[in-house]
Amino acid sequence: MSKKVLVFGEVRDGELRNVSYEAIAAAKQVADGGEVVGLVLGESVQNLASNLIYYGADRVITVEDSQLKSYTPDAYSQAVMQVIDAEQPDGFILGHTALGKDLSPRIAAKLKSGLISDAVRIEEDGFIRPIYSGKAFEKLVVNEGLILATIRPNNITTLEKDESRSGEIVSMNVEIKDLRTIVKEVIRKAVGGVDLSEAKIIVSGGRGVKSSEGFKPLQELADLLGGAVGASRGACDAEYCDYSLQIGQTGKVVTPDLYIACGISGAIQHVAGMSSSKVIVAINKDPEAEIFKIADYGIVGDLFEVVPMLIEELKAIAVS
Ligand code: FAD
Numbered sequence: 115m116s117k118k119v120l121v122f123g124e125v126r127d128g129e130l131r132n133v134s135y136e137a138i139a140a141a142k143q144v145a146d147g148g149e150v151v152g153l154v155l156g157e158s159v160q161n162l163a164s165n166l167i168y169y170g171a172d173r174v175i176t177v178e179d180s181q182l183k184s185y186t187p188d189a190y191s192q193a194v195m196q197v198i199d200a201e202q203p204d205g206f207i208l209g210h211t212a213l214g215k216d217l218s219p220r221i222a223a224k225l226k227s228g229l230i231s232d233a234v235r236i237e238e239d240g241f242i243r244p245i246y247s248g249k250a251f252e253k254l255v256v257n258e259g260l261i262l263a264t265i266r267p268n269n270i271t272t273l274e275k276d277e278s279r280s281g282e283i284v285s286m287n288v289e290i291k292d293l294r295t296i297v298k299e300v301i302r303k304a305v306g307g308v309d310l311s312e313a314k315i316i317v318s319g320g321r322g323v324k325s326s327e328g329f330k331p332l333q334e335l336a337d338l339l340g341g342a343v344g345a346s347r348g349a350c351d352a353e354y355c356d357y358s359l360q361i362g363q364t365g366k367v368v369t370p371d372l373y374i375a376c377g378i379s380g381a382i383q384h385v386a387g388m389s390s391s392k393v394i395v396a397i398n399k400d401p402e403a404e405i406f407k408i409a410d411y412g413i414v415g416d417l418f419e420v421v422p423m424l425i426e427e428l429k430a431i432a433v434s
Pocket of ligand 1: 361
């Protein structure tokens, strides 16, 4: 049966995050021929709406309000609830990002509905999501009520961007009141380069990297590949790098096309955050390291020899 599905267009630094387009692709499947409606909240977001149409939305609702400039749970949940009230969608899909993880349970609680979180695939009749730190997958089917779900970034392929698509873009007014929190300024850590959670290539370091200095060749390799640097908790705990780089059960969950694990043993809590990577390369001097069990390609060797060799080869390829 065809359905109306609302999709949250997540804005960051004035741009829609890629997961928003992935959520549209997911919504198309769920809608089963029905209507996919994009939703963009912010202070000045009208110019972003057409991108959701290009990626497959049939219609987009924008809500502009100075109180929506930065995410706050109160303001965003009030705005989303008013849109849901007005639209009465059958489904609402968000990215499984820090924002989506915070907002979606609030919406579920307000609607007294269930929530499917961190889905990696959609099958005809349900959502597939990892359980037990990625060791198994379960399928969840919603039999009644709102289909509320978050999808893991980088897992569902976006539809082809088509700038000839057109659709209605409507702006909606909402009433936002009694805010308990007001964000005055967002100060980001100065981590330049590619966003880890959306990177297509990640070069990740563990305790085997031995120092913050040891991360420099990993950064160089990542830069050459157009990727980002990640880390195990072992490396973060040892203060070789910032916790914002931590990948795993209590860090970021990533799904790049290529994950190069350098000096990482492959503890289950780390694997939980990267096992869905499309190709995994492990560099470890211990041939018995657990990481080799999930790696597509394993290099048994000293990372301080192997990484510079990779850098040299890549530079040679770039020159020729
Ligand atoms: P180690 O286990 O010490 O492994 C270092 C590896 O480097 C070894 O395999 C060694 O052979 C190799 N090595 C050493 N020198 C070299 C060299 N020169 N060249 C090549 N290889 C070398 N961990 C996470 O990563 N993310 C999480 O989110 C996370 N959450 C956790 C949550 C909980 C509740 C708990 C209890 C733990 C969590 N952990 C997490 C920690 C996890 O259990 C491991 O302790 C951690 O992942 C180990 O980090 P590591 O692989 O870098 O270090």
